[in-house]
Amino acid sequence: MIRLGVNIDHVATIRQARGGREPDPVWAAVLAELGGADGITVHLREDRRHIQERDVRLLRSTVRTQLNLEAAVEPTILDLAVLIRPDQVTLVPERREELTTEGGLDVVGHRQRVAEAVERLRGAGLEVSLFLDPEPAQIEAGLALGVHAIELHTGRYAEAAEPEAAARELDALIRAGRQIVAAGVALHAGHGLNYQNVGAIARIDAMRELNIGHSIVSRAVLVGMEQAVRLMKQAIREAVVNSGIGSTRPNG
Ligand code: PXP
Numbered sequence: 001m002i003r004l005g006v007n008i009d010h011v012a013t014i015r016q017a018r019g020g021r022e023p024d025p026v027w028a029a030v031l032a033e034l035g036g037a038d039g040i041t042v043h044l045r046e047d048r049r050h051i052q053e054r055d056v057r058l059l060r061s062t063v064r065t066q067l068n069l070e071a072a073v074e075p076t077i078l079d080l081a082v083l084i085r086p087d088q089v090t091l092v093p094e095r096r097e098e099l100t101t102e103g104g105l106d107v108v109g110h111r112q113r114v115a116e117a118v119e120r121l122r123g124a125g126l127e128v129s130l131f132l133d134p135e136p137a138q139i140e141a142g143l144a145l146g147v148h149a150i151e152l153h154t155g156r157y158a159e160a161a162e163p164e165a166a167a168r169e170l171d172a173l174i175r176a177g178r179q180i181v182a183a184g185v186a187l188h189a190g191h192g193l194n195y196q197n198v199g200a201i202a203r204i205d206a207m208r209e210l211n212i213g214h215s216i217v218s219r220a221v222l223v224g225m226e227q228a229v230r231l232m233k234q235a236i237r238e239a240v241v242n243s244g245i246g247s248t249r250p251n252g
Pocket of ligand 1: 007043070090092131151189190191192193211212213214215
C-alpha cells in the first residue's frame with residue numbers, strides 16, 4: 001500500500017495572509033487524518049512564511065499517524081527537529097545554492113554538510129529522507145549517507161508542457177526509483193502531484209509514500225466552498241431572527 005502524506009503548509013499560508021488564527025493547520029491535520037491520510041507533512045521554513053514552530057509542536061502531540069518534518073540543512077532547524085522528534089525528517093533545500101537546477105537537494109555539491117546533518121538526526125534516533133532529483137549522481141551520493149528513504153522530486157514531470165517531455169521525466173523517475181529500491185532504501189515521491197498526474201507516479205514499482213500538498217489544499221477550498229457559504233448564510237439568518245430585526249421588515 002502506498003502511504004499518502006498530506007502536506008498542510010498552504011493551510012498555514014492562508015492563515016498567515018491575515019496573521020490571525022484561522023485556518024489552523026492543526027485542525028486541518030485532524031481532518032486529513034479522518035479522511036485517511038497516512039501521514040502529515042509540514043515544512044518549517046527558516047523565514048516562517050507558513051508553518052510556525054507552534055504548529056509543529058502541537059502537531060507532534062496531535063498527529064496520530066506519522067509526522068514528517070521537512071527541514072533545511074541548517075543547525076537551528078536540525079536542533080528543533082531533534083527536540084520535537086517527528087517520525088521522519090525530510091531534508092530539503094531552502095537556499096538557492098543548495099538547489100540543483102531541478103529543485104532537489106544538491107548532495108553532490110554539499111556532501112559534507114548533508115552527511116553531518118544526516119548523522120546528527122540519525123544519531124538522535126530519527127528516520128531521515130532526502131528530497132532529490134531523479135539524477136543518478138545525486139541519488140548515489142544520497143544513498144551513500146545511509147538514509148532510510150529518498151523522496152524523488154516530481155516537479156519536472158508535473159510541470160512538463162508536452163506529453164513527450166512528461167514521458168521522458170517519468171522514465172527518469174522510474175530509473176531513479178530502481179536505483180533507490182535496489183539499495184534497499186524506501187522510495188518516496190512528491191511535488192506538483194495532482195488528481196490528474198498522480199497515477200503514473202503511484203504505479204512506479206515499490207513506491208512507498210507520496211507527499212502531496214498544494215492540489216489537496218486547493219481542492220479542499222473548492223469542495224468546501226458551498227458548505228462554508230451555507231453556514232455563513234445560516235449565521236446571518238440566525239443573528240437577524242434572534243434580534244427580532246427580521247420580523248419588522250416587510251419582506252421578512
Ligand atoms: N515533497 C516535498 C519534499 C516538498 O517540499 C513539497 C512541498 O513543496 C511537497 C512534497 C508537496 O508539494 P506540492 O505542494 O506541490 O504537492
